[in-house]
Amino acid sequence: MSCDRDGALVAETGELHIRLQLRRPNFSLAVDLCLPGTGVTALFGPSGCGKTTLLRCIAGLEPEASGFVRINGETWQDTGYRMPVHRRPLGYVFQEASLFPHLTVEGNLRFGLRRLRAADEKRLEQVVALLDIAALRQRRPQALSGGERQRVAIARALVLDPRLLLLDEPLAALDRARKREILPYLERLHRELAIPVLYVTHAMDEVACLADHLAIMEAGRVRAVGPVGEVLARLDVAGGAGDEAEVVVDGVVAAHDTAYHLSQIEFSGGRFTLPLVEAEPGTPVRVVVRARDVSIALQPPRDTSILNCFAACIEAIRLVDAAQVLLRLDVQGVPLLARITRKSLDRLGLVPGMAVYAQVKAEALAE
Amino acid sequence: MLATADWQALWLTLKLASVVTVILLLIGTPLAWWLARSEGWWKAPLDAVVALPLVLPPSVLGFYLLVAMGPDGPLGQVAAALGLPPLVFTFEGLVVASVVYSLPFMVQPLQNAFESIGRRPLEVAATLRASPLDAFFHVVVPLAWSGYLTAMALTFAHTVGEFGVVLMIGGNLPGETQVASLRVFDHVEALAYADANRLAAVLLGFSFAMLLLVHVLRPGRGARG
8 A cells, every 4th residue: 555656655654545436326536645644735626526525535424435544554444444433533624613502612612522531621721722712612502603613613623632634614604704714723723733634625715825735626536636836836737727826835034124014035936025924034924926926027127016026947838728828937946827928928939948037926825 | 079980091091101102212213213314215115104193094003903913913922922911902902002003293203303403413423432322312312302302292192192092902991991081982971071071171281281391391493503
């Protein structure tokens, strides 16, 4: 059972190996995934692509699924063996919070805890603090807002100290404001807990915010998988993303320019200048660069309003539609995407291998 | 006020209804659960069989049960083989007949309650380390509380109100198989309207009180989300 990426049996522990098949009348799932045992992996794809089904199969909630699931060295499923769902050390957050209506928030939080061999009160208090739900503990789920419910549901799963956290579109049922209310908690969770997370979503902004790794699904298959920066920059992936094509670049805050309210973010290909990021120098930040916000010049541009300009090399070109093309650029090893018109492509005579200048409008993601 | 035989009939009625409700709770819960969860082709015919006592004339059901429970019938032979007393014209026979007759009143409300709960709470419970049985008692039963209340009240009340079947199977033996509804009939047949009225009023008051209790105990609207 070697992993097809990263060579052979190097890491039997410290990773998630998932090979599953499920056949339904109008749908079939066939997945062979080898993922790192830490960090957040986003399962991304259009609705109906099987990402939720895959998550349910991993949890053991789909009895007809066959295959192999090994989570950080522990086998959950294999030929002739299925660990019952309630024995799997996982945390699962459903799309709708699904809190038990007959219990208070406290009762919901303690439901799983009571069934653990060693209930950990300290853990409960930590998780309650992490998700900021101390004030809700005596309330009934019916008396909570959608965002509060989802926070309680996440806390309820985390209290069990799971070895794998499965999140099924935890923000999809929420409106934009509620979503913004929860995202910071998920980021905090990501920073403060070392639990590997599988995160199902169809929202690119959530991927850009949270994911370390990305698996793109389509029609029950995994089309692309890898570190989020690499996968997003793949032209076959970005070509299908339309207006949303973007890459993420991880950097650190280098300096602030308080006079102009700007921050310098250093990454391995240079420095971004962005509107002020509220963080100490040295803090890691993620920068999102949309393909439509990157333009190309043959000479180092002067007298331009764009602050970010990098020397780059064109790696590949892909036609998007009759009017537009996507360029994949290399900025000292960091991939960027640029979406320009076919007319500009011809006018500038751009071909793979050419050295150009990329003018970039970038945006930092709040940490 | 009431004669000893009236009290005896009332006591017998309450005993019968209580025993039948407890037995049906034990049989009805797994049966309703199974019907609520299964999707096979046999679900529809099974649903129909469970509902049959609702539409069959009590005399028809009573007749078949009488034949089945008689010394030559399958139920009678099973009882004899097990060394049990005969079922016809005994309290035990009334219990068996009433369990069959009141079955849909227990199963249908429970089945509805289980179906409306759906699979999700059980899946959530499983991901929170609850075994299926644990999840049933600590999630499904509390969520189906209102269904249980309705099912038990209807089963109890329906057993109290039986007439045709208990007449066929029990034979209206005072102190043995004469339940209150049969006793009222006896009073009326003897033209003792005052006696009939007193006993009937007790039954009426009792039935009303029980339905009232169900409404009071049932969780209010909005208590389930």
